[in-house]
Amino acid sequence: MTEQYLVTFTVGPVQSFIASARKVEDFWSGSYILSHLVREALRIFFDKEQEMNLELVFPVVKKRDIIEPNLEELHIASLPNRITAIVTGDEAEVVSLLRNVEKHVRSEFYNIAYAAIDRVFADATAQEQNALQQQTTAQLDNLLEMYWVAQPLNKAEFSDTRLQLERRLGALKNEKQFGQIDEHGLTCSVCKSKEALTIERVEAAHSYKEMKEQLASTWAKRTKAYQGKRIKDNEFLCGVCLMKRHARDYFKEHFNVKMAQGFKRFDAIADIVDEDEGYYAILMLDGDNMGQHLTGNDVTTYQDVSKKLAKFAGRKVPEIVEKNNKGVLVYAGGDDVLAFMPVPEALQIAQQLRFAFSDEQGGLGKNATASAGLVVAHVKAPLQLLLDEVRKLEKKAKAYPNKNALAIGVHTRSGEISETVLPWTTSTQHATVDLLQRVITLLKEDVSTTFIHRFTEAFLPLLDAEQYKKVPKYLVETELRRLMKRARKTDLRDEQLEDVLQQLITLHEEQNSTKDFIYLLKIMRFFERKDGVNGDVTATTN
Incomplete structure (x- = not known):
């Protein structure tokens, strides 16, 4: 029977995939790959726009912006990791649509990884590339998490239907199946969890010396463009981390971007640290009580909030961080923002983002609040450690009475740490x-x-x-x-x-x-x- 369905499709994992990073480049890539996969999912949804009367609920974006994105904003990971939409059809048609979305997204994910092997190991033989691709495939098979649910919809009962959908989605995620890979080699230099790629299969009986020799032999075959700063001689990556290290080149070709500003690489964080002593700042901002803003009793209210979030993330955040200041925006997905910035601009950017979030024109309105963590540290400090610290600071800001706070942490090179939490507005x-x-x-x-x-x-x-x-x-x-x-x-x-x-x-x-x-x-x-x-x-x- 043909009827309307409310559907939700999610792509993950988010935190673990993004956080496995040794460089700012890796961190950006993790965010951007997930955002790109959501973009690809939306393409399949839009292919059925007329046939199934597609109506996006979250995020509310235009087909033109997905098919022909703005090149100046293309480098920003601005799409959230979930899609909620209303479609019309019978149960079989809706299930078929969601399965096709999942199939397409998974295929694109593998294509990004395989392209990295083709480019980085372009000088290897076809047989050697195939061995690396097989190892990468095994690592990808157990990584990507996609969940989708569909619920018959009566628009007059939109709020109740959406809550049922969320409960079913949560139950589905709780039944997550864990796969296991049979790996015996040395782990990746970045994520420390997956085996670094080797052309010859590593067996459990191999000695440490033999494993090191196999790694050295494999990574000596990388092309000249990926030697030096791109992939150092002491870096041995798994298929996932290699995909992230190559991602910017992939997307530059994928979108046929020739302009330098489209997908320029980060030279570490050299452009934002202070030249004398090498300090920089990382900001993580998140909207407070977003569930209350997204609990509209009708579709229109929900879509209105979605539009405002898209405007804030897609326009206001890049304007503040990159256009008006010298920051580097890693992602801006709805109410989530993460950016790197020079120390002299850090407090200014943090405050501007917070009050832009509650702006009536560029944000969610005067009743919206946001909390943020801001960590300042030396360029020599491990990036992974600092990312963990800024997340902790954001949580401390959220724990402040009534939230709506800024948690600041300064980590000096000598090892001293000073932290405090303040409301954005005093009494x-x-x-x-x-x-x-x-x-x-x-x-x-x-x-x-x-x-x-x-x-x-x-x-x-x-x-x-x-x-x-x-x-x-x-x-x-x-x-x-x-x-x-x-x-x-x-x-x-x-x-x-x-x-x-x-x-x-x-x-x-x-x-x-x-x-x-x-x-x-x-x-x-x-x-x-x-x-x-x-x-x-x-x-x-x-």
Whole structure:
């Protein structure tokens, strides 16, 4: 019987696939490959647009944007990992559609991996390439996770149908089947979980020396274009990580992009680190309570939110991160953003993204909030470690009362770590980052940072006692006033100093503890030393 169905199709894994990265290039590739697979899934959906009365619910994108994407924004992973749509047909037709989508996506996934072998090992014999392809196939077979469900739809009961669909999808994922590969060789240099590719099959009886020799022999056959920085002599990759390392070249050919800005490679993170000391920042932002925004009782409400998310991710985020600043956008999928950026622009970009998210024109509106993690670290710090840290910071921001917070972490090369969590807007309705910037400017020009050291010396020994977790406001204010007056470097007037002091007290009162406030002072001192003020960041709070 022909009727309307609400269908959902998802592609994964997301976190584990993206996170296996040694370079920014690998991290971008993981995000982009998943976004591309969703794009390919949408192509098959659009092929049935007329025949099955396709109506996209999430994401709401136009067929033209999928078939003929904007080249200037093509390098951004901007599609979420799921598709929800309404289609019309009988049960067999709907199932056939979803199976075709799954088949096409899986085929494209394998094509990306096989293209990497063809290009990187172009000088190998056909037999050698075939051996590498077989090993890669076994690794891919147990990686890609695609789930889909369909539910008959009565539009008057859209909300109930969608909830049923989500419950069925969750149950399906809970029944995940785990495959096992028989591998005996040395693991991949990047993911550490899959066997590095070798032309000759590695057996359990082989010695470590024999395994190393097989790896060296295989990877010596890579073409000149993938030697040096692209794949170092001590890097031995599995089929999945090789696919990611080659991905940018694949997509450049796939979309026939000849413009340099279309798919230019990242030279590590050289373009965003500060030249003197090598620090940079990673930002991860996520919308708060998105389930509440996506619980519309009708299709139109749900689609409206989807359109706003698409506009925010596809236009506003690239504009803030890459057009107006010098950041590198890794992905912007709906309410999720991850970007690398220079330290002087980090606070500015974070605040602009947050308030753009609740903007009535470019975001979800004044009732929407977002939380973010921001980690600053040295270029020599392991990327995988920093990605884990920025996720932890984002979770800490989400755990702040009422969410809507920014968690900042600074990891110095000496090993010191300072972390704190602040609301985007203070109880006095000031944008918190604006207050931070004003204090940082004061530290650069008018007041020596020695007062931070003296304040820490005075209060830190007290803070392990539970009753002194949060030192009374009047004590903090009195001591800060005394120390800041002594630390004046210029003819800063008392009333100007008092104004900044009250801003610091406001920040102290927003902290969970005085120890967190001390960490905040250290973070501001770090930004002062790294020129962490860049332009006017005044934002309109909503």
